[in-house]
Structures are given as C-alpha cells and as structure tokens.
Amino acid sequence: MTTPHTRAVPADEKGAVPVASRPGARSRFLVMGALITGAVIFLFPFYYMVVASLQLSPNLSLGGAFPSLGNLTLDNYAQINAALNLWQSLLNSGIFTGGVLLGTMVFGVLGGYALAMLHFRGRGVLFSAMLLVLVVPFQLSMIPLYVLIARDYGLGDTYLGMILPFAINSTAVFIFRQYFLQLPSELFDAARIDGAGELRTLWSIALPLVRPALLTAVLLTFIGPWNEFLWPFLITKQQAKQPLAVALANYISTVQASTTNPYGAILAGAVVLAIPAVALFLLFQRHFVSTDLGSGVKG
Amino acid sequence: MTTRLFGRQPVGMLLAAPYAVFIAVIFAYPIGFAVYMSFTDYYFTAPGVRVPHPFVGFDNYKTVLTDPAVLASFGHVGIFLIVNVPLTVALSLGLAVALNRAIHFRTFFRAAYYVPYVTASVAVVAVWLVLFKTDGLVNQILGPLAPDPSWLVNSVWAMPLIALFVTWKGLGFFILLYLAALQNVPKELYESASVDGAGAWRSFRSVTVPGVRQATALVLLLAIVTGANLFTEPYLLTGGGGPDGASTTPVLLMYQQGIQQGHPSTASAIGVVLVILVLLVALVNRRLTERSGR
Numbered sequence: 001m002t003t004p005h006t007r008a009v010p011a012d013e014k015g016a017v018p019v020a021s022r023p024g025a026r027s028r029f030l031v032m033g034a035l036i037t038g039a040v041i042f043l044f045p046f047y048y049m050v051v052a053s054l055q056l057s058p059n060l061s062l063g064g065a066f067p068s069l070g071n072l073t074l075d076n077y078a079q080i081n082a083a084l085n086l087w088q089s090l091l092n093s094g095i096f097t098g099g100v101l102l103g104t105m106v107f108g109v110l111g112g113y114a115l116a117m118l119h120f121r122g123r124g125v126l127f128s129a130m131l132l133v134l135v136v137p138f139q140l141s142m143i144p145l146y147v148l149i150a151r152d153y154g155l156g157d158t159y160l161g162m163i164l165p166f167a168i169n170s171t172a173v174f175i176f177r178q179y180f181l182q183l184p185s186e187l188f189d190a191a192r193i194d195g196a197g198e199l200r201t202l203w204s205i206a207l208p209l210v211r212p213a214l215l216t217a218v219l220l221t222f223i224g225p226w227n228e229f230l231w232p233f234l235i236t237k238q239q240a241k242q243p244l245a246v247a248l249a250n251y252i253s254t255v256q257a258s259t260t261n262p263y264g265a266i267l268a269g270a271v272v273l274a275i276p277a278v279a280l281f282l283l284f285q286r287h288f289v290s291t292d293l294g295s296g297v298k299g
Numbered sequence: 300m301t302t303r304l305f306g307r308q309p310v311g312m313l314l315a316a317p318y319a320v321f322i323a324v325i326f327a328y329p330i331g332f333a334v335y336m337s338f339t340d341y342y343f344t345a346p347g348v349r350v351p352h353p354f355v356g357f358d359n360y361k362t363v364l365t366d367p368a369v370l371a372s373f374g375h376v377g378i379f380l381i382v383n384v385p386l387t388v389a390l391s392l393g394l395a396v397a398l399n400r401a402i403h404f405r406t407f408f409r410a411a412y413y414v415p416y417v418t419a420s421v422a423v424v425a426v427w428l429v430l431f432k433t434d435g436l437v438n439q440i441l442g443p444l445a446p447d448p449s450w451l452v453n454s455v456w457a458m459p460l461i462a463l464f465v466t467w468k469g470l471g472f473f474i475l476l477y478l479a480a481l482q483n484v485p486k487e488l489y490e491s492a493s494v495d496g497a498g499a500w501r502s503f504r505s506v507t508v509p510g511v512r513q514a515t516a517l518v519l520l521l522a523i524v525t526g527a528n529l530f531t532e533p534y535l536l537t538g539g540g541g542p543d544g545a546s547t548t549p550v551l552l553m554y555q556q557g558i559q560q561g562h563p564s565t566a567s568a569i570g571v572v573l574v575i576l577v578l579l580v581a582l583v584n585r586r587l588t589e590r591s592g593r
Contacts, residue, residue, distance in 0.1 A: 027400075027499060028400075030397075031397045031400050031401055032401065034393065034394065034397045035394070035397050035398065035401055035404075035408050038390075038394050038397075038408070038411075038412060039407075039408055039411040039412070041467070042411050042412050042414060042415055042467070042470075042471070043411050043414065045415075045423060045426040045427065045430065046414065046415075046418075046426075048426060048429075048430065048436070049422070049423075049425070049426045052429060060429070060432065060434050060435055060436060060439065061436075061439050062436065062439055062440065064436070065436060107317040107318055107321065108318065110314040110315065110317065110318070111314070111315050111317065111318030111319075113314060114311040114312075114314040114315035115315065117311075118306075118307075118308040118310065118311030118314065118315075119306045119307040119308050119311065120305060120306035120307075120308055120309055120310070120311030120312045120315070121304065121305050121306040121309070121312065122306075122312065122315075122319070123306070123311065123315075126315055126318070126319055126322070129319075129322050129326070129327070130318075130322070132326075133322060133326050135524070135578070135581065136326075136330070136574055136577075136578075137524060137527050137528050137573070137574060137577065138528070139527070139528055139530070139549075139550045139553065139570060139573070140330060140333055140570040140571070140573070140574045141325070141326060141329035141330055141333060142550075142553065142554075142557075142570070143333060143336070143553060143557045143558070143563050143566045143567050143570060144328075144329035144330070144332035144333045144336065144563075144567070145325070145329050146557075146558060147332070147336075147343070147563060148329065148332070151343060164325065165325050167321060167325070168317070168318055168321045170322075173318060197310075198308070198310045198311075198314065199314075202314075223417050226419065227417075227418070227419035227420060227421075229419070229420060229421055229530075229531045230530050230531065230550075234554075234558060245419050245420075245421040245422075246421075248421055248422070248425070249421045249531075249534075249535055252421075252424075252425060252428070252535055253534075253535060253538065253539075263428075263429045266425045266428075266429070267425055267426065267429065269422075269425070270421070270422035270423070270425040270426060271422075273419050273421060273422040274418045274419060274422040274423075277417050277418060277419065278414055278417060278418055280417075281410075281413065281414065281417040282410060285406075285409075285410050285413070286406075
C-alpha cells in the first residue's frame with residue numbers, strides 16, 4: 001500500500017516511537033490545532049446566534065456568550081413571530097423552494113438527459129447556453145426581469161413571479177448531464193433494441209442508476225431558493241407573500257428600535273431561517289461529496 | 300433527410316424543449332432587453348401603456364462611467380478582491396491540507412466548515428451585525444484596540460469587513476474544492492520530493508501548490524463573480540452601502556438607480572459594463588492558467 005515513502009513520515013504509521021520528539025508528532029499537533037481553530041471560528045457565530053436568541057435582556061459583553069439560567073426565555077421567538085408571522089413566512093419560503101425543486105427535478109432531469117444521451121439538432125447551442133447561464137451573473141438580467149415580470153406581466157407579489165427566474169437550476173442540469181454521461185452506453189443500446197422509448201429508458205434505466213446524483217441535486221437546489229434574498233426582495237412588497245429571508249431582512253433594516261430586545265428577536269428569526277437548511281445538510285452531509293465539486297476542476 | 304434536419308434522435312428536442320424555452324425566456328431575452336434598455340431612455344409606465352423609448356446611443360454609458368459613485372463602487376469590488384482572494388486561497392488550501400492529513404474527526408471538521416456555506420446570508424449577516432456592533436462582543440474583546448467608529452460604520456473598515464464576512468461564509472466550499480484537487484496530486488511527486496531531501500514546507504511549495512493550480516484558478520474566477528454580485532451584504536451589514544457610500548457595490552447601485560429611483564436605463568448600463576468586465580477578467584484568467592499549466 002504505502003511503499004517506500006515510510007521513511008519520510010515515520011511517526012505517522014507507528015505509535016511506538018517517542019512521540020513528542022518526532023517531527024511527525026509536531027506536525028500532527030499543528031494539523032489538529034489548525035483544524036480546531038478553524039472549527040471554532042466557523043461554529044462560534046452559530047452558537048452565539050442560538051445563545052443570544054434565548055436571552056431575556058441583551059447582554060453583549062463576554063459573559064453574554066455563555067447561557068445564564070436566570071436570563072433564558074423564548075420571548076424573542078414570540079416577538080419575531082408577532083412581527084413577521086413566522087408560519088406564513090416559512091410557508092412562503094416552502095412554496096418558493098418547492099416550486100423551484102419541482103421545476104428542476106422534472107424539466108432539469110429531462111434537459112440533462114437529452115444533453116447527455118441524445119443527438120439532436122441544437123444540442124451544442126443548448127449546452128453552450130447552459131454554460132453561459134452558469135457564468136453570467138444573474139444581476140445583469142435582474143432589471144429587465146423585474147420590468148418583465150413585475151411590470152409587464154403583473155406577477156409582483158405572486159409565487160409564480162418569485163419562482164419563474166429560478167424554475168430550472170442550471171447547476172443541477174449540469175450535474176445531471178455529468179452523471180448520465182458516466183453511465184455505460186451498452187445499457188441504453190440494449191434498451192433501445194428491446195424497443196423501449198426514450199422516456200421509458202430514462203425512467204426505468206437511467207434514473208435508478210443516478211439516484212445519488214438526484215439527492216445531491218435536490219439538496220443543492222433546495223439551499224438556493226431557501227436562502228435567496230435579492231430576487232424575492234425585489235418582487236414582493238406585501239409581507240404576507242414574502243419568504244422568511246426577505247421578511248427577516250426587512251425587519252433587520254427597519255424596526256430595530258421598537259422591541260425591548262431587538263437583537264434577540266432578530267437572532268431568533270435567524271435561527272428559524274437557518275435551521276431547515278443546516279438540518280438537511282447535517283442529515284445528508286455525505287451527499288455533499290467533494291467529487292461532485294471536483295468534476296468541475298478536473299476539466 | 301429528417302436525420303440531417305433534426306439529428307439522429309429528434310425526440311431529444313422534445314425532452315430538452317422546456318429547458319431551452321426557459322433559457323430563452325429567463326436568460327437570453329432579458330439580457331437582450333437589458334442591452335436594449337441601456338441604449339434607450341427607458342422609464343416605467345403603468346402596465347399596458349405604450350410609450351416611445353428614444354434611442355440615445357452611448358449616453359447612458361457616458362453618464363454611468365463619469366458618475367463618481369459608480370466608479371467608487373467598482374473600486375469597492377477591487378478592495379473586496381484584494382482582501383478576499385488571498386485570504387480564501389491561503390485559508391482554504393491550508394485547511395484542506397490539514398483536513399487531508401487528519402486521522403480523527405474528519406467528518407466533523409468537514410461539516411463544521413461547510414455549515415456557513417449552506418446557511419442563508421440573511422441569517423448569518425444578523426449574527427455578524429450583533430457581533431460587530433459598536434458595543435458588540437468583538438469590540439468588547441478588543442477593548443482599546445477596537446476601531447473608532449466601529450467596524451460597520453467606519454469608512455475604512457466597512458468594505459474589508461464585508462470581504463471578511465464573504466470569505467468566512469464561502470470558505471467551506473473552497474476547502475472541499477481543494478480537498479478534491481488534492482486527491483489528484485500524484486503521490487509519487489511527494490515521494491520523489493522527500494527523496495530529494497525536501498522538507499514539508501518545500502514539498503508543499505513545489506508539489507502541492509502547482510498540483511492544485513486548476514482549483515486556484517477556479518477560486519479566482521468564482522471570487523470575481525461573487526465580488527461582481529455583492530448585494531445582500533452591503534445592503535444589510537452596512538445599511539445600504541454606508542457609511543457615506545464607503546461600501547457600495549455595482550449591484551447595489553443598480554437596485555437603487557433602476558428600481559428605487561426609476562432609471563432602468565442607467566442601471567442596465569451598469570450591468571452591461573459589469574458583465575463585460577467579469578467576462579474579460581475570466582478570459583484573461585483562463586488564458587493565464589492554461590499557458591502556465593503547460
């Protein structure tokens with residue numbers, strides 16, 4: 001397995017050597033130190049988010065970073081719920097995200113399959129267009145989309161208007177195509193010889209084989225609209241239609257002074273907004289595999 | 300005959316049609332429309348009312364490119380890149396190498412680094428707002444070292460702090476990117492480096508860094524795209540590009556001019572300039588990495 005280079009890193013393999021004096025042990029200590037420091041820096045704001053969202057009266061000093069039993073409350077959650085109508089905002093976020101997921105899983109899979117497997121006129125153009133979508137910032141089309149969707153079509157403050165620009169996630173289409181390309185073509189030739197149509201081949205042969213890719217794409221597509229701020233912010237003026245990210249952002253920028261513990265209420269809202277995406281990630285984190293990302297790097 | 304016209308499997312056109320229509324309607328047409336608006340005097344009307352939009356040539360571009368606020372916002376993206384790119388490359392490569400060598404708790408560390416990336420900007424912006432307030436936890440710890448005025452209302456620190464925030468939030472993605480790239484560096488190179496007597500630092504410099512060059516090029520490209528897209532952070536963290544416009548970004552100005560003030564023409568011109576710059580830099584970036592890769 002590891003052939004001659006044992007000489008270079010001796011302490012890594014054998015624990016018998018006097019640990020502290022070997023360079024391997026020192027570097028292992030450094031590695032662990034760096035990783036732990038990193039983890040603290042990454043996780044502390046989340047910890048602080050939760051702790052401060054439970055404080056009765058704001059305590060911004062160092063002591064406030066530790067929960068104290070006398071100062072715990074769920075009041076902040078009640079306050080943000082009263083100000084934003086949390087359930088309605090969560091429902092709006094859910095409908096927005098669900099619509100994008102539906103569009104991507106139906107039409108995105110079809111597009112990815114066609115791009116990978118079928119020879120048809122215009123395939124090259126469509127593939128180049130997809131790559132362009134991935135590179136050109138959404139912000140260029142933001143103003144004209146706003147004019148078209150909100151002004152011309154009158155879809156402001158509607159779920160459809162919110163979903164439309166994101167309805168098919170191009171990154172997901174790209175992932176589908178990459179996965180379909182990896183499937184052995186003999187399988188498909190066999191199916192065609194047996195007389196199966198393309199939809200049938202896609203449904204009963206290709207899809208079951210790329211199930212891990214589907215899950216990865218669902219997770220990736222989920223966090224996009226759930227976390228999206230700019231577009232729903234432009235397109236919704238009524239609070240009753242705003243996703244949680246937009247409602248919370250408006251709360252942050254306007255009504256800070258009106259509650260006893262404004263920061264507690266803001267952070268309570270932040271916790272509610274963060275939980276679904278973080279929970280999904282932690283549950284399925286082995287599907288956020290580095291190889292998917294790497295496929296873009298290897299070129 | 301039909302094969303020549305539609306390709307070998309014309310059913311593919313049918314399956315790809317929804318996605319093709321989507322790209323045409325949501326991407327191609329709006330971009331064409333943006334370019335059109337940027338050459339006309341366009342203004343909003345009540346729905347259904349048709350008014351002429353006179354062609355004005357490059358007037359909007361002249362207005363935009365001589366507007367000090369617009370030029371400043373492009374400068375702010377520059378500051379963002381100067382802070383964000385070196386920090387992202389150094390920290391994510393360092394942590395990826397460490398993670399690659401770690402034996403215990405790899406899954407935990409990987410998850411911990413990735414959590415900010417999957418969390419909504421609005422949620423983590425809220426925490427940073429509280430942490431970096433004038434009397435917030437960071438300044439309490441720094442004590443007399445805290446900048447005055449505080450970070451987010453200090454015209455020198457506002458933009459670097461936004462860059463720091465974006466670096467922190469996106470680092471997990473780049474760590475995974477480098478981790479994947481590290482798997483592709485041939486082990487034999489490390490062996491021959493150590494046979495030649497190279498220490499850990501030396502073999503990092505001459506094997507690891509060149510080995511992950513492709514990933515570094517991608518970091519640079521994505522950092523430029525992120526910088527060009529900045530909106531949520533200046534809008535919320537510094538209260539709309541404050542203080543005194545010290546942290547405005549092109550997209551923030553597009554929002555303010557195009558939608559708040561009703562000048563979609565100049566807003567579109569900013570957008571066109573922005574995208575041309577991004578594509579140019581991406582092209583140069585690609586040329587450079589391809590050439591040195593040989």
